[in-house]
Amino acid sequence: NAGVTQTPKFQVLKTGQSMTLQCAQDMNHEYMSWYRQDPGMGLRLIHYSVGAGITDQGEVPNGYNVSRSTTEDFPLRLLSAAPSQTSVYFCASSSGAQNTGELFFGEGSRLTVL
Amino acid sequence: LAKTTQPISMDSYEGQEVNITCSHNNIATNDYITWYQQFPSQGPRFIIQGYKTKVTNEVASLFIPADRKSSTLSLPRVSLSDTAVYYCLVGFTGGGNKLTFGTGTQLKVEL
Numbered sequence: 001n002a003g004v005t006q007t008p009k010f011q012v013l014k015t016g017q018s019m020t021l022q023c024a025q026d027m028n029h030e031y032m033s034w035y036r037q038d039p040g041m042g043l044r045l046i047h048y049s050v051g052a053g054i055t056d057q058g059e060v061p062n063g064y065n066v067s068r069s070t071t072e073d074f075p076l077r078l079l080s081a082a083p084s085q086t087s088v089y090f091c092a093s094s095s096g097a098q099n100t101g102e103l104f105f106g107e108g109s110r111l112t113v114l
Numbered sequence: 115l116a117k118t119t120q121p122i123s124m125d126s127y128e129g130q131e132v133n134i135t136c137s138h139n140n141i142a143t144n145d146y147i148t149w150y151q152q153f154p155s156q157g158p159r160f161i162i163q164g165y166k167t168k169v170t171n172e173v174a175s176l177f178i179p180a181d182r183k184s185s186t187l188s189l190p191r192v193s194l195s196d197t198a199v200y201y202c203l204v205g206f207t208g209g210g211n212k213l214t215f216g217t218g219t220q221l222k223v224e225l
Contacts, residue, residue, distance in 0.1 A: 004157075033213065042201065043158070043215040058212055090157050094213075102148060103203075103213065105157030 002026050006091050006106035013081040013113045021076040021109050023091030029104070031094040032074040033058070034066065036087040037108075043090065049074055081113045118202045118216035125222050132189045134219050136202030139183050147178060147185045150201045152218070158201060162187065189221075197223045 007022045025032065033048035035058075045058030049068040063085060065077040074093075078085060088110050092103040119137040126132045138147070146165055150158035162169060164176040164185070175188040189196060199218040 035215070042217045045212055045214050048212065056212075059214060092157070102160050102163055103150075103158070105159070108155070108157055 004091055004093055004104050004106035006089075006109050008109060009107065010110050011112070013078075013111065015082060015113060017081050019078050019081065021078075021089055021091075021111070023074045023076065023106060024072050025074075025091075025093040025104070026072065027093060027095070027104065028071060029093035029095050030071065032068065033092050033094075033103070034064070034074070034076045035090045035092065036060065036085075037090060038087050046076065046089075078111075081111075083113045085111065086113045087111060117214075118204055120200075120202055120216055120219045122217065123220040123222070125224065126192055127224055128193050129191050132192050132196075132221060132223075134187045134189075134200055134202075134221070135184055136187070136204075136216070137184045138202070138204045141182050141204050144206050145204050146206050147176065147182075148203045149174070149176065149185075149187045150203060150215075152199045152201065158215075161200075192221075192223045194223050194225070197221060 004025045030051045034046040035043040037043050044060045046064050047066040049055045052068050052071050055066050055068055088108045090108050091106045094103050148163040149161045151161050152158040162174045162176045164178050166178050169176045177186040199220050201215050201218040205213045
């Protein structure tokens with residue numbers, strides 16, 4: 001049981017480039033979300049999804065797109081990378097059936113934008 | 115959104131009990147209170163969750179007063195390996211609820 005898997009673990013981009021951070025979970029969780037964490041800071045919610053075909057914005061959605069075509073996958077797309085998007089990105093999932101908010105996190109993807 | 119407030123940092127010594135309090139004055143009826151632990155370069159890890167009164171598991175206890183406007187995470191007999199950031203999270207994943215974290219509490223345990 002792999003849990004929540006994020007790829008890549010590390011990525012360096014140039015300003016203006018685009019890329020996709022992948023997130024997959026094998027726990028059949030309905031709820032998935034993306035957070036970013038800047039050095040010495042807490043986690044800020046970017047986007048979240050309560051099920052396949054349903055996404056919504058979090059606290060800091062600008063510059064990011066998401067889609068949820070399957071229950072398992074929730075990719076995060078950076079359309080035109082900016083240095084302000086240098087951060088560690090965490091994907092998380094939760095069982096919607098329990099509705100209790102227990103999140104399972106991936107190991108993180110460290111992104112540097114030059 | 116239920117906003118949370120925690121102390122920025124706390125210091126303790128090995129073997130002591132540590133209590134970290136989180137304020138959440140606008141908690142909603144359906145919200146649960148969940149505490150997470152995060153080590154450097156890792157994702158947060160679930161510690162304990164509760165709705166009201168007291169919950170205890172093998173690593174911690176969670177105390178929630180009747181009005182649910184605050185909660186206290188209690189770590190018995192901490193060790194050096196408990197040095198981490200602890201986050202209080204209020205909400206629930208059903209119904210499209212946004213789960214937003216506060217700034218967390220940096221706990222430092224010394225010998």
